[in-house]
Amino acid sequence: HPDDRKIFHQALEASLSGITSLDIEHRIVKKNGQTIFVNQRGAVSYDEKGNTVKFSGSIQDITDRKLMENDLRESQSKLSGIINSAMDAVITVDDKQNVILFNSTAEKMFHYPADEVLGKPLDRLIPERFRNIHRKHIESFSKTGISMRTMGVINPISGLRADGEEFPIEASISQVEISGQKLFTVIIRDVTEKKKAEEALISSEARYRLLFKKNPLPMWVYDFETLKFVAVNFAAVKVYGYTKDEFLSMTIYDIRPEEDVPALKNYISNLKKPFQSAGIWRHKKKDGTIIDVEIVSHEIEFDGRVSRLVLANDVTDKKKALDELKSSREQLRELAAHLQNIREEERSAIAREIHDELGQVLTSLKMNLTFVDKKLTADEARIDPDDIHSEITGMKSVIDKSVKRIRKIITELRPEVLDQLGLISALEWQVNEFKTKSGIDCELLNYFGEAEVNKNISIAVYRIFQEALTNVMRHSKATKVEIKIGRTNNHFELEIRDNGIGFEQKKNKSKTFGVLGMRERAIILGGDFKVENVKPSGTKVSVYIPLEII
Known part of the structure; x- marks a missing residue:
């Protein structure tokens, strides 16, 4: 060639x-x-x-x-390339456990160049305390005849870097016999980061499990398919009254009032978002108590199944307070409108009184004065002193009646006795007026004495007293009223009890406005007002206001 x-x-x-x-x-x-x-x-x-x-x-x-030979070299070259490009360390040892193969990943993992390891015992790559165990493990594996198995399944194993650092590893070992000599190949993976992640996950799971168990608010997990409870925390057991075992035998329908179950089924059928604020629902405790709870849920995987983690916040008191506040605002708006109507009615009544009474009086006086004037301007011979005296006497009588009527109007608007003689005397006067107008037997028991009371308190107590007696006269059908006034812990106490038909708030709205007005007067002064039915029949009004004694 x-x-x-x-x-x-x-x-x-x-x-x-x-x-x-x-x-x-x-x-x-x-x-x-x-x-x-x-x-x-x-x-x-x-x-x-x-x-x-x-x-x-x-x-x-x-x-x-x-x-x-060419094919073998190409194969060896490919194998060497594969082994050296492997992400795991590949180490082969002979039957004496001397290293005969050490790929590039092994070099990086153990911080040894291959030429420092090849031909040397494998022990240098193993922490000293594990060397005997590892040697026996390979000898035992050699006798089994098994071609491959995973190492470290029961006990964790570690590698040893050139600088003496130990690190966790996962390994699998295989054996093959070539030309009568056994070779053992170990594939090793550095799991340092994996272990850290696992430890972090375990720590995180422990923290979240603790947060779940120790959370002061009820929490539970339910299976999204069966709707059965699969986990509950201590707060849920405490709040709802069921034991943990009882919870785990129930579904989420079992803690709902029966009439709310259809709405819950419809809600669940449309539940699509992983995180969901479900709003406020009614729940039923073991003892039958109904509570309002605000529900927040999140989709999770629990024991391999799609589930939802639920947090339930009892807002019964909050909702009650908000409902009461809303009702109070509505009542105050209605009371303001009612008071406006009452004010207009009082003005109309005063206008009628002035027109009917004072108008007639003034007209009569004018006529009398005109008659006298004519008499006085006539001839002296025609003047009759008796006629003039009679007219003057008549005018005096009309004026006296007018003064009495004006005093009556003033007293109805604000009794003079309240300003002149004080609260106790004003209450006594009002009792007498009540008996005269209503014909109802009324007894006032004074345990307070004659001490003077702050002007603002006097007015408030008097108006409450006046309204309460008016309600008795209009609505109670009572035949007897007992009134007690006294003092406890520097508070003025007023109690009005009748033997009538009792108090029904929803039946008579005008009466309700009167009660609301009385309550507001007491509250403004830092006091308390209560109206309740008593046995065997009748109503009791109680007023409790802090005193400012002069």
């Missing part, structure tokens, strides 16, 4: 010169153009005088062997 001629001639000349015999592998080109590999051998023969006699030799076709 043209490419092999130079090396062939060099080898032939060396052989002919007697330096060495000819033994060379080269290519030849046959007559048909085919190239083959041959092994050519030969030697020079000499006579007795040392002269060259002949050159004899042989040629052997080694094409098949060469092709096999």
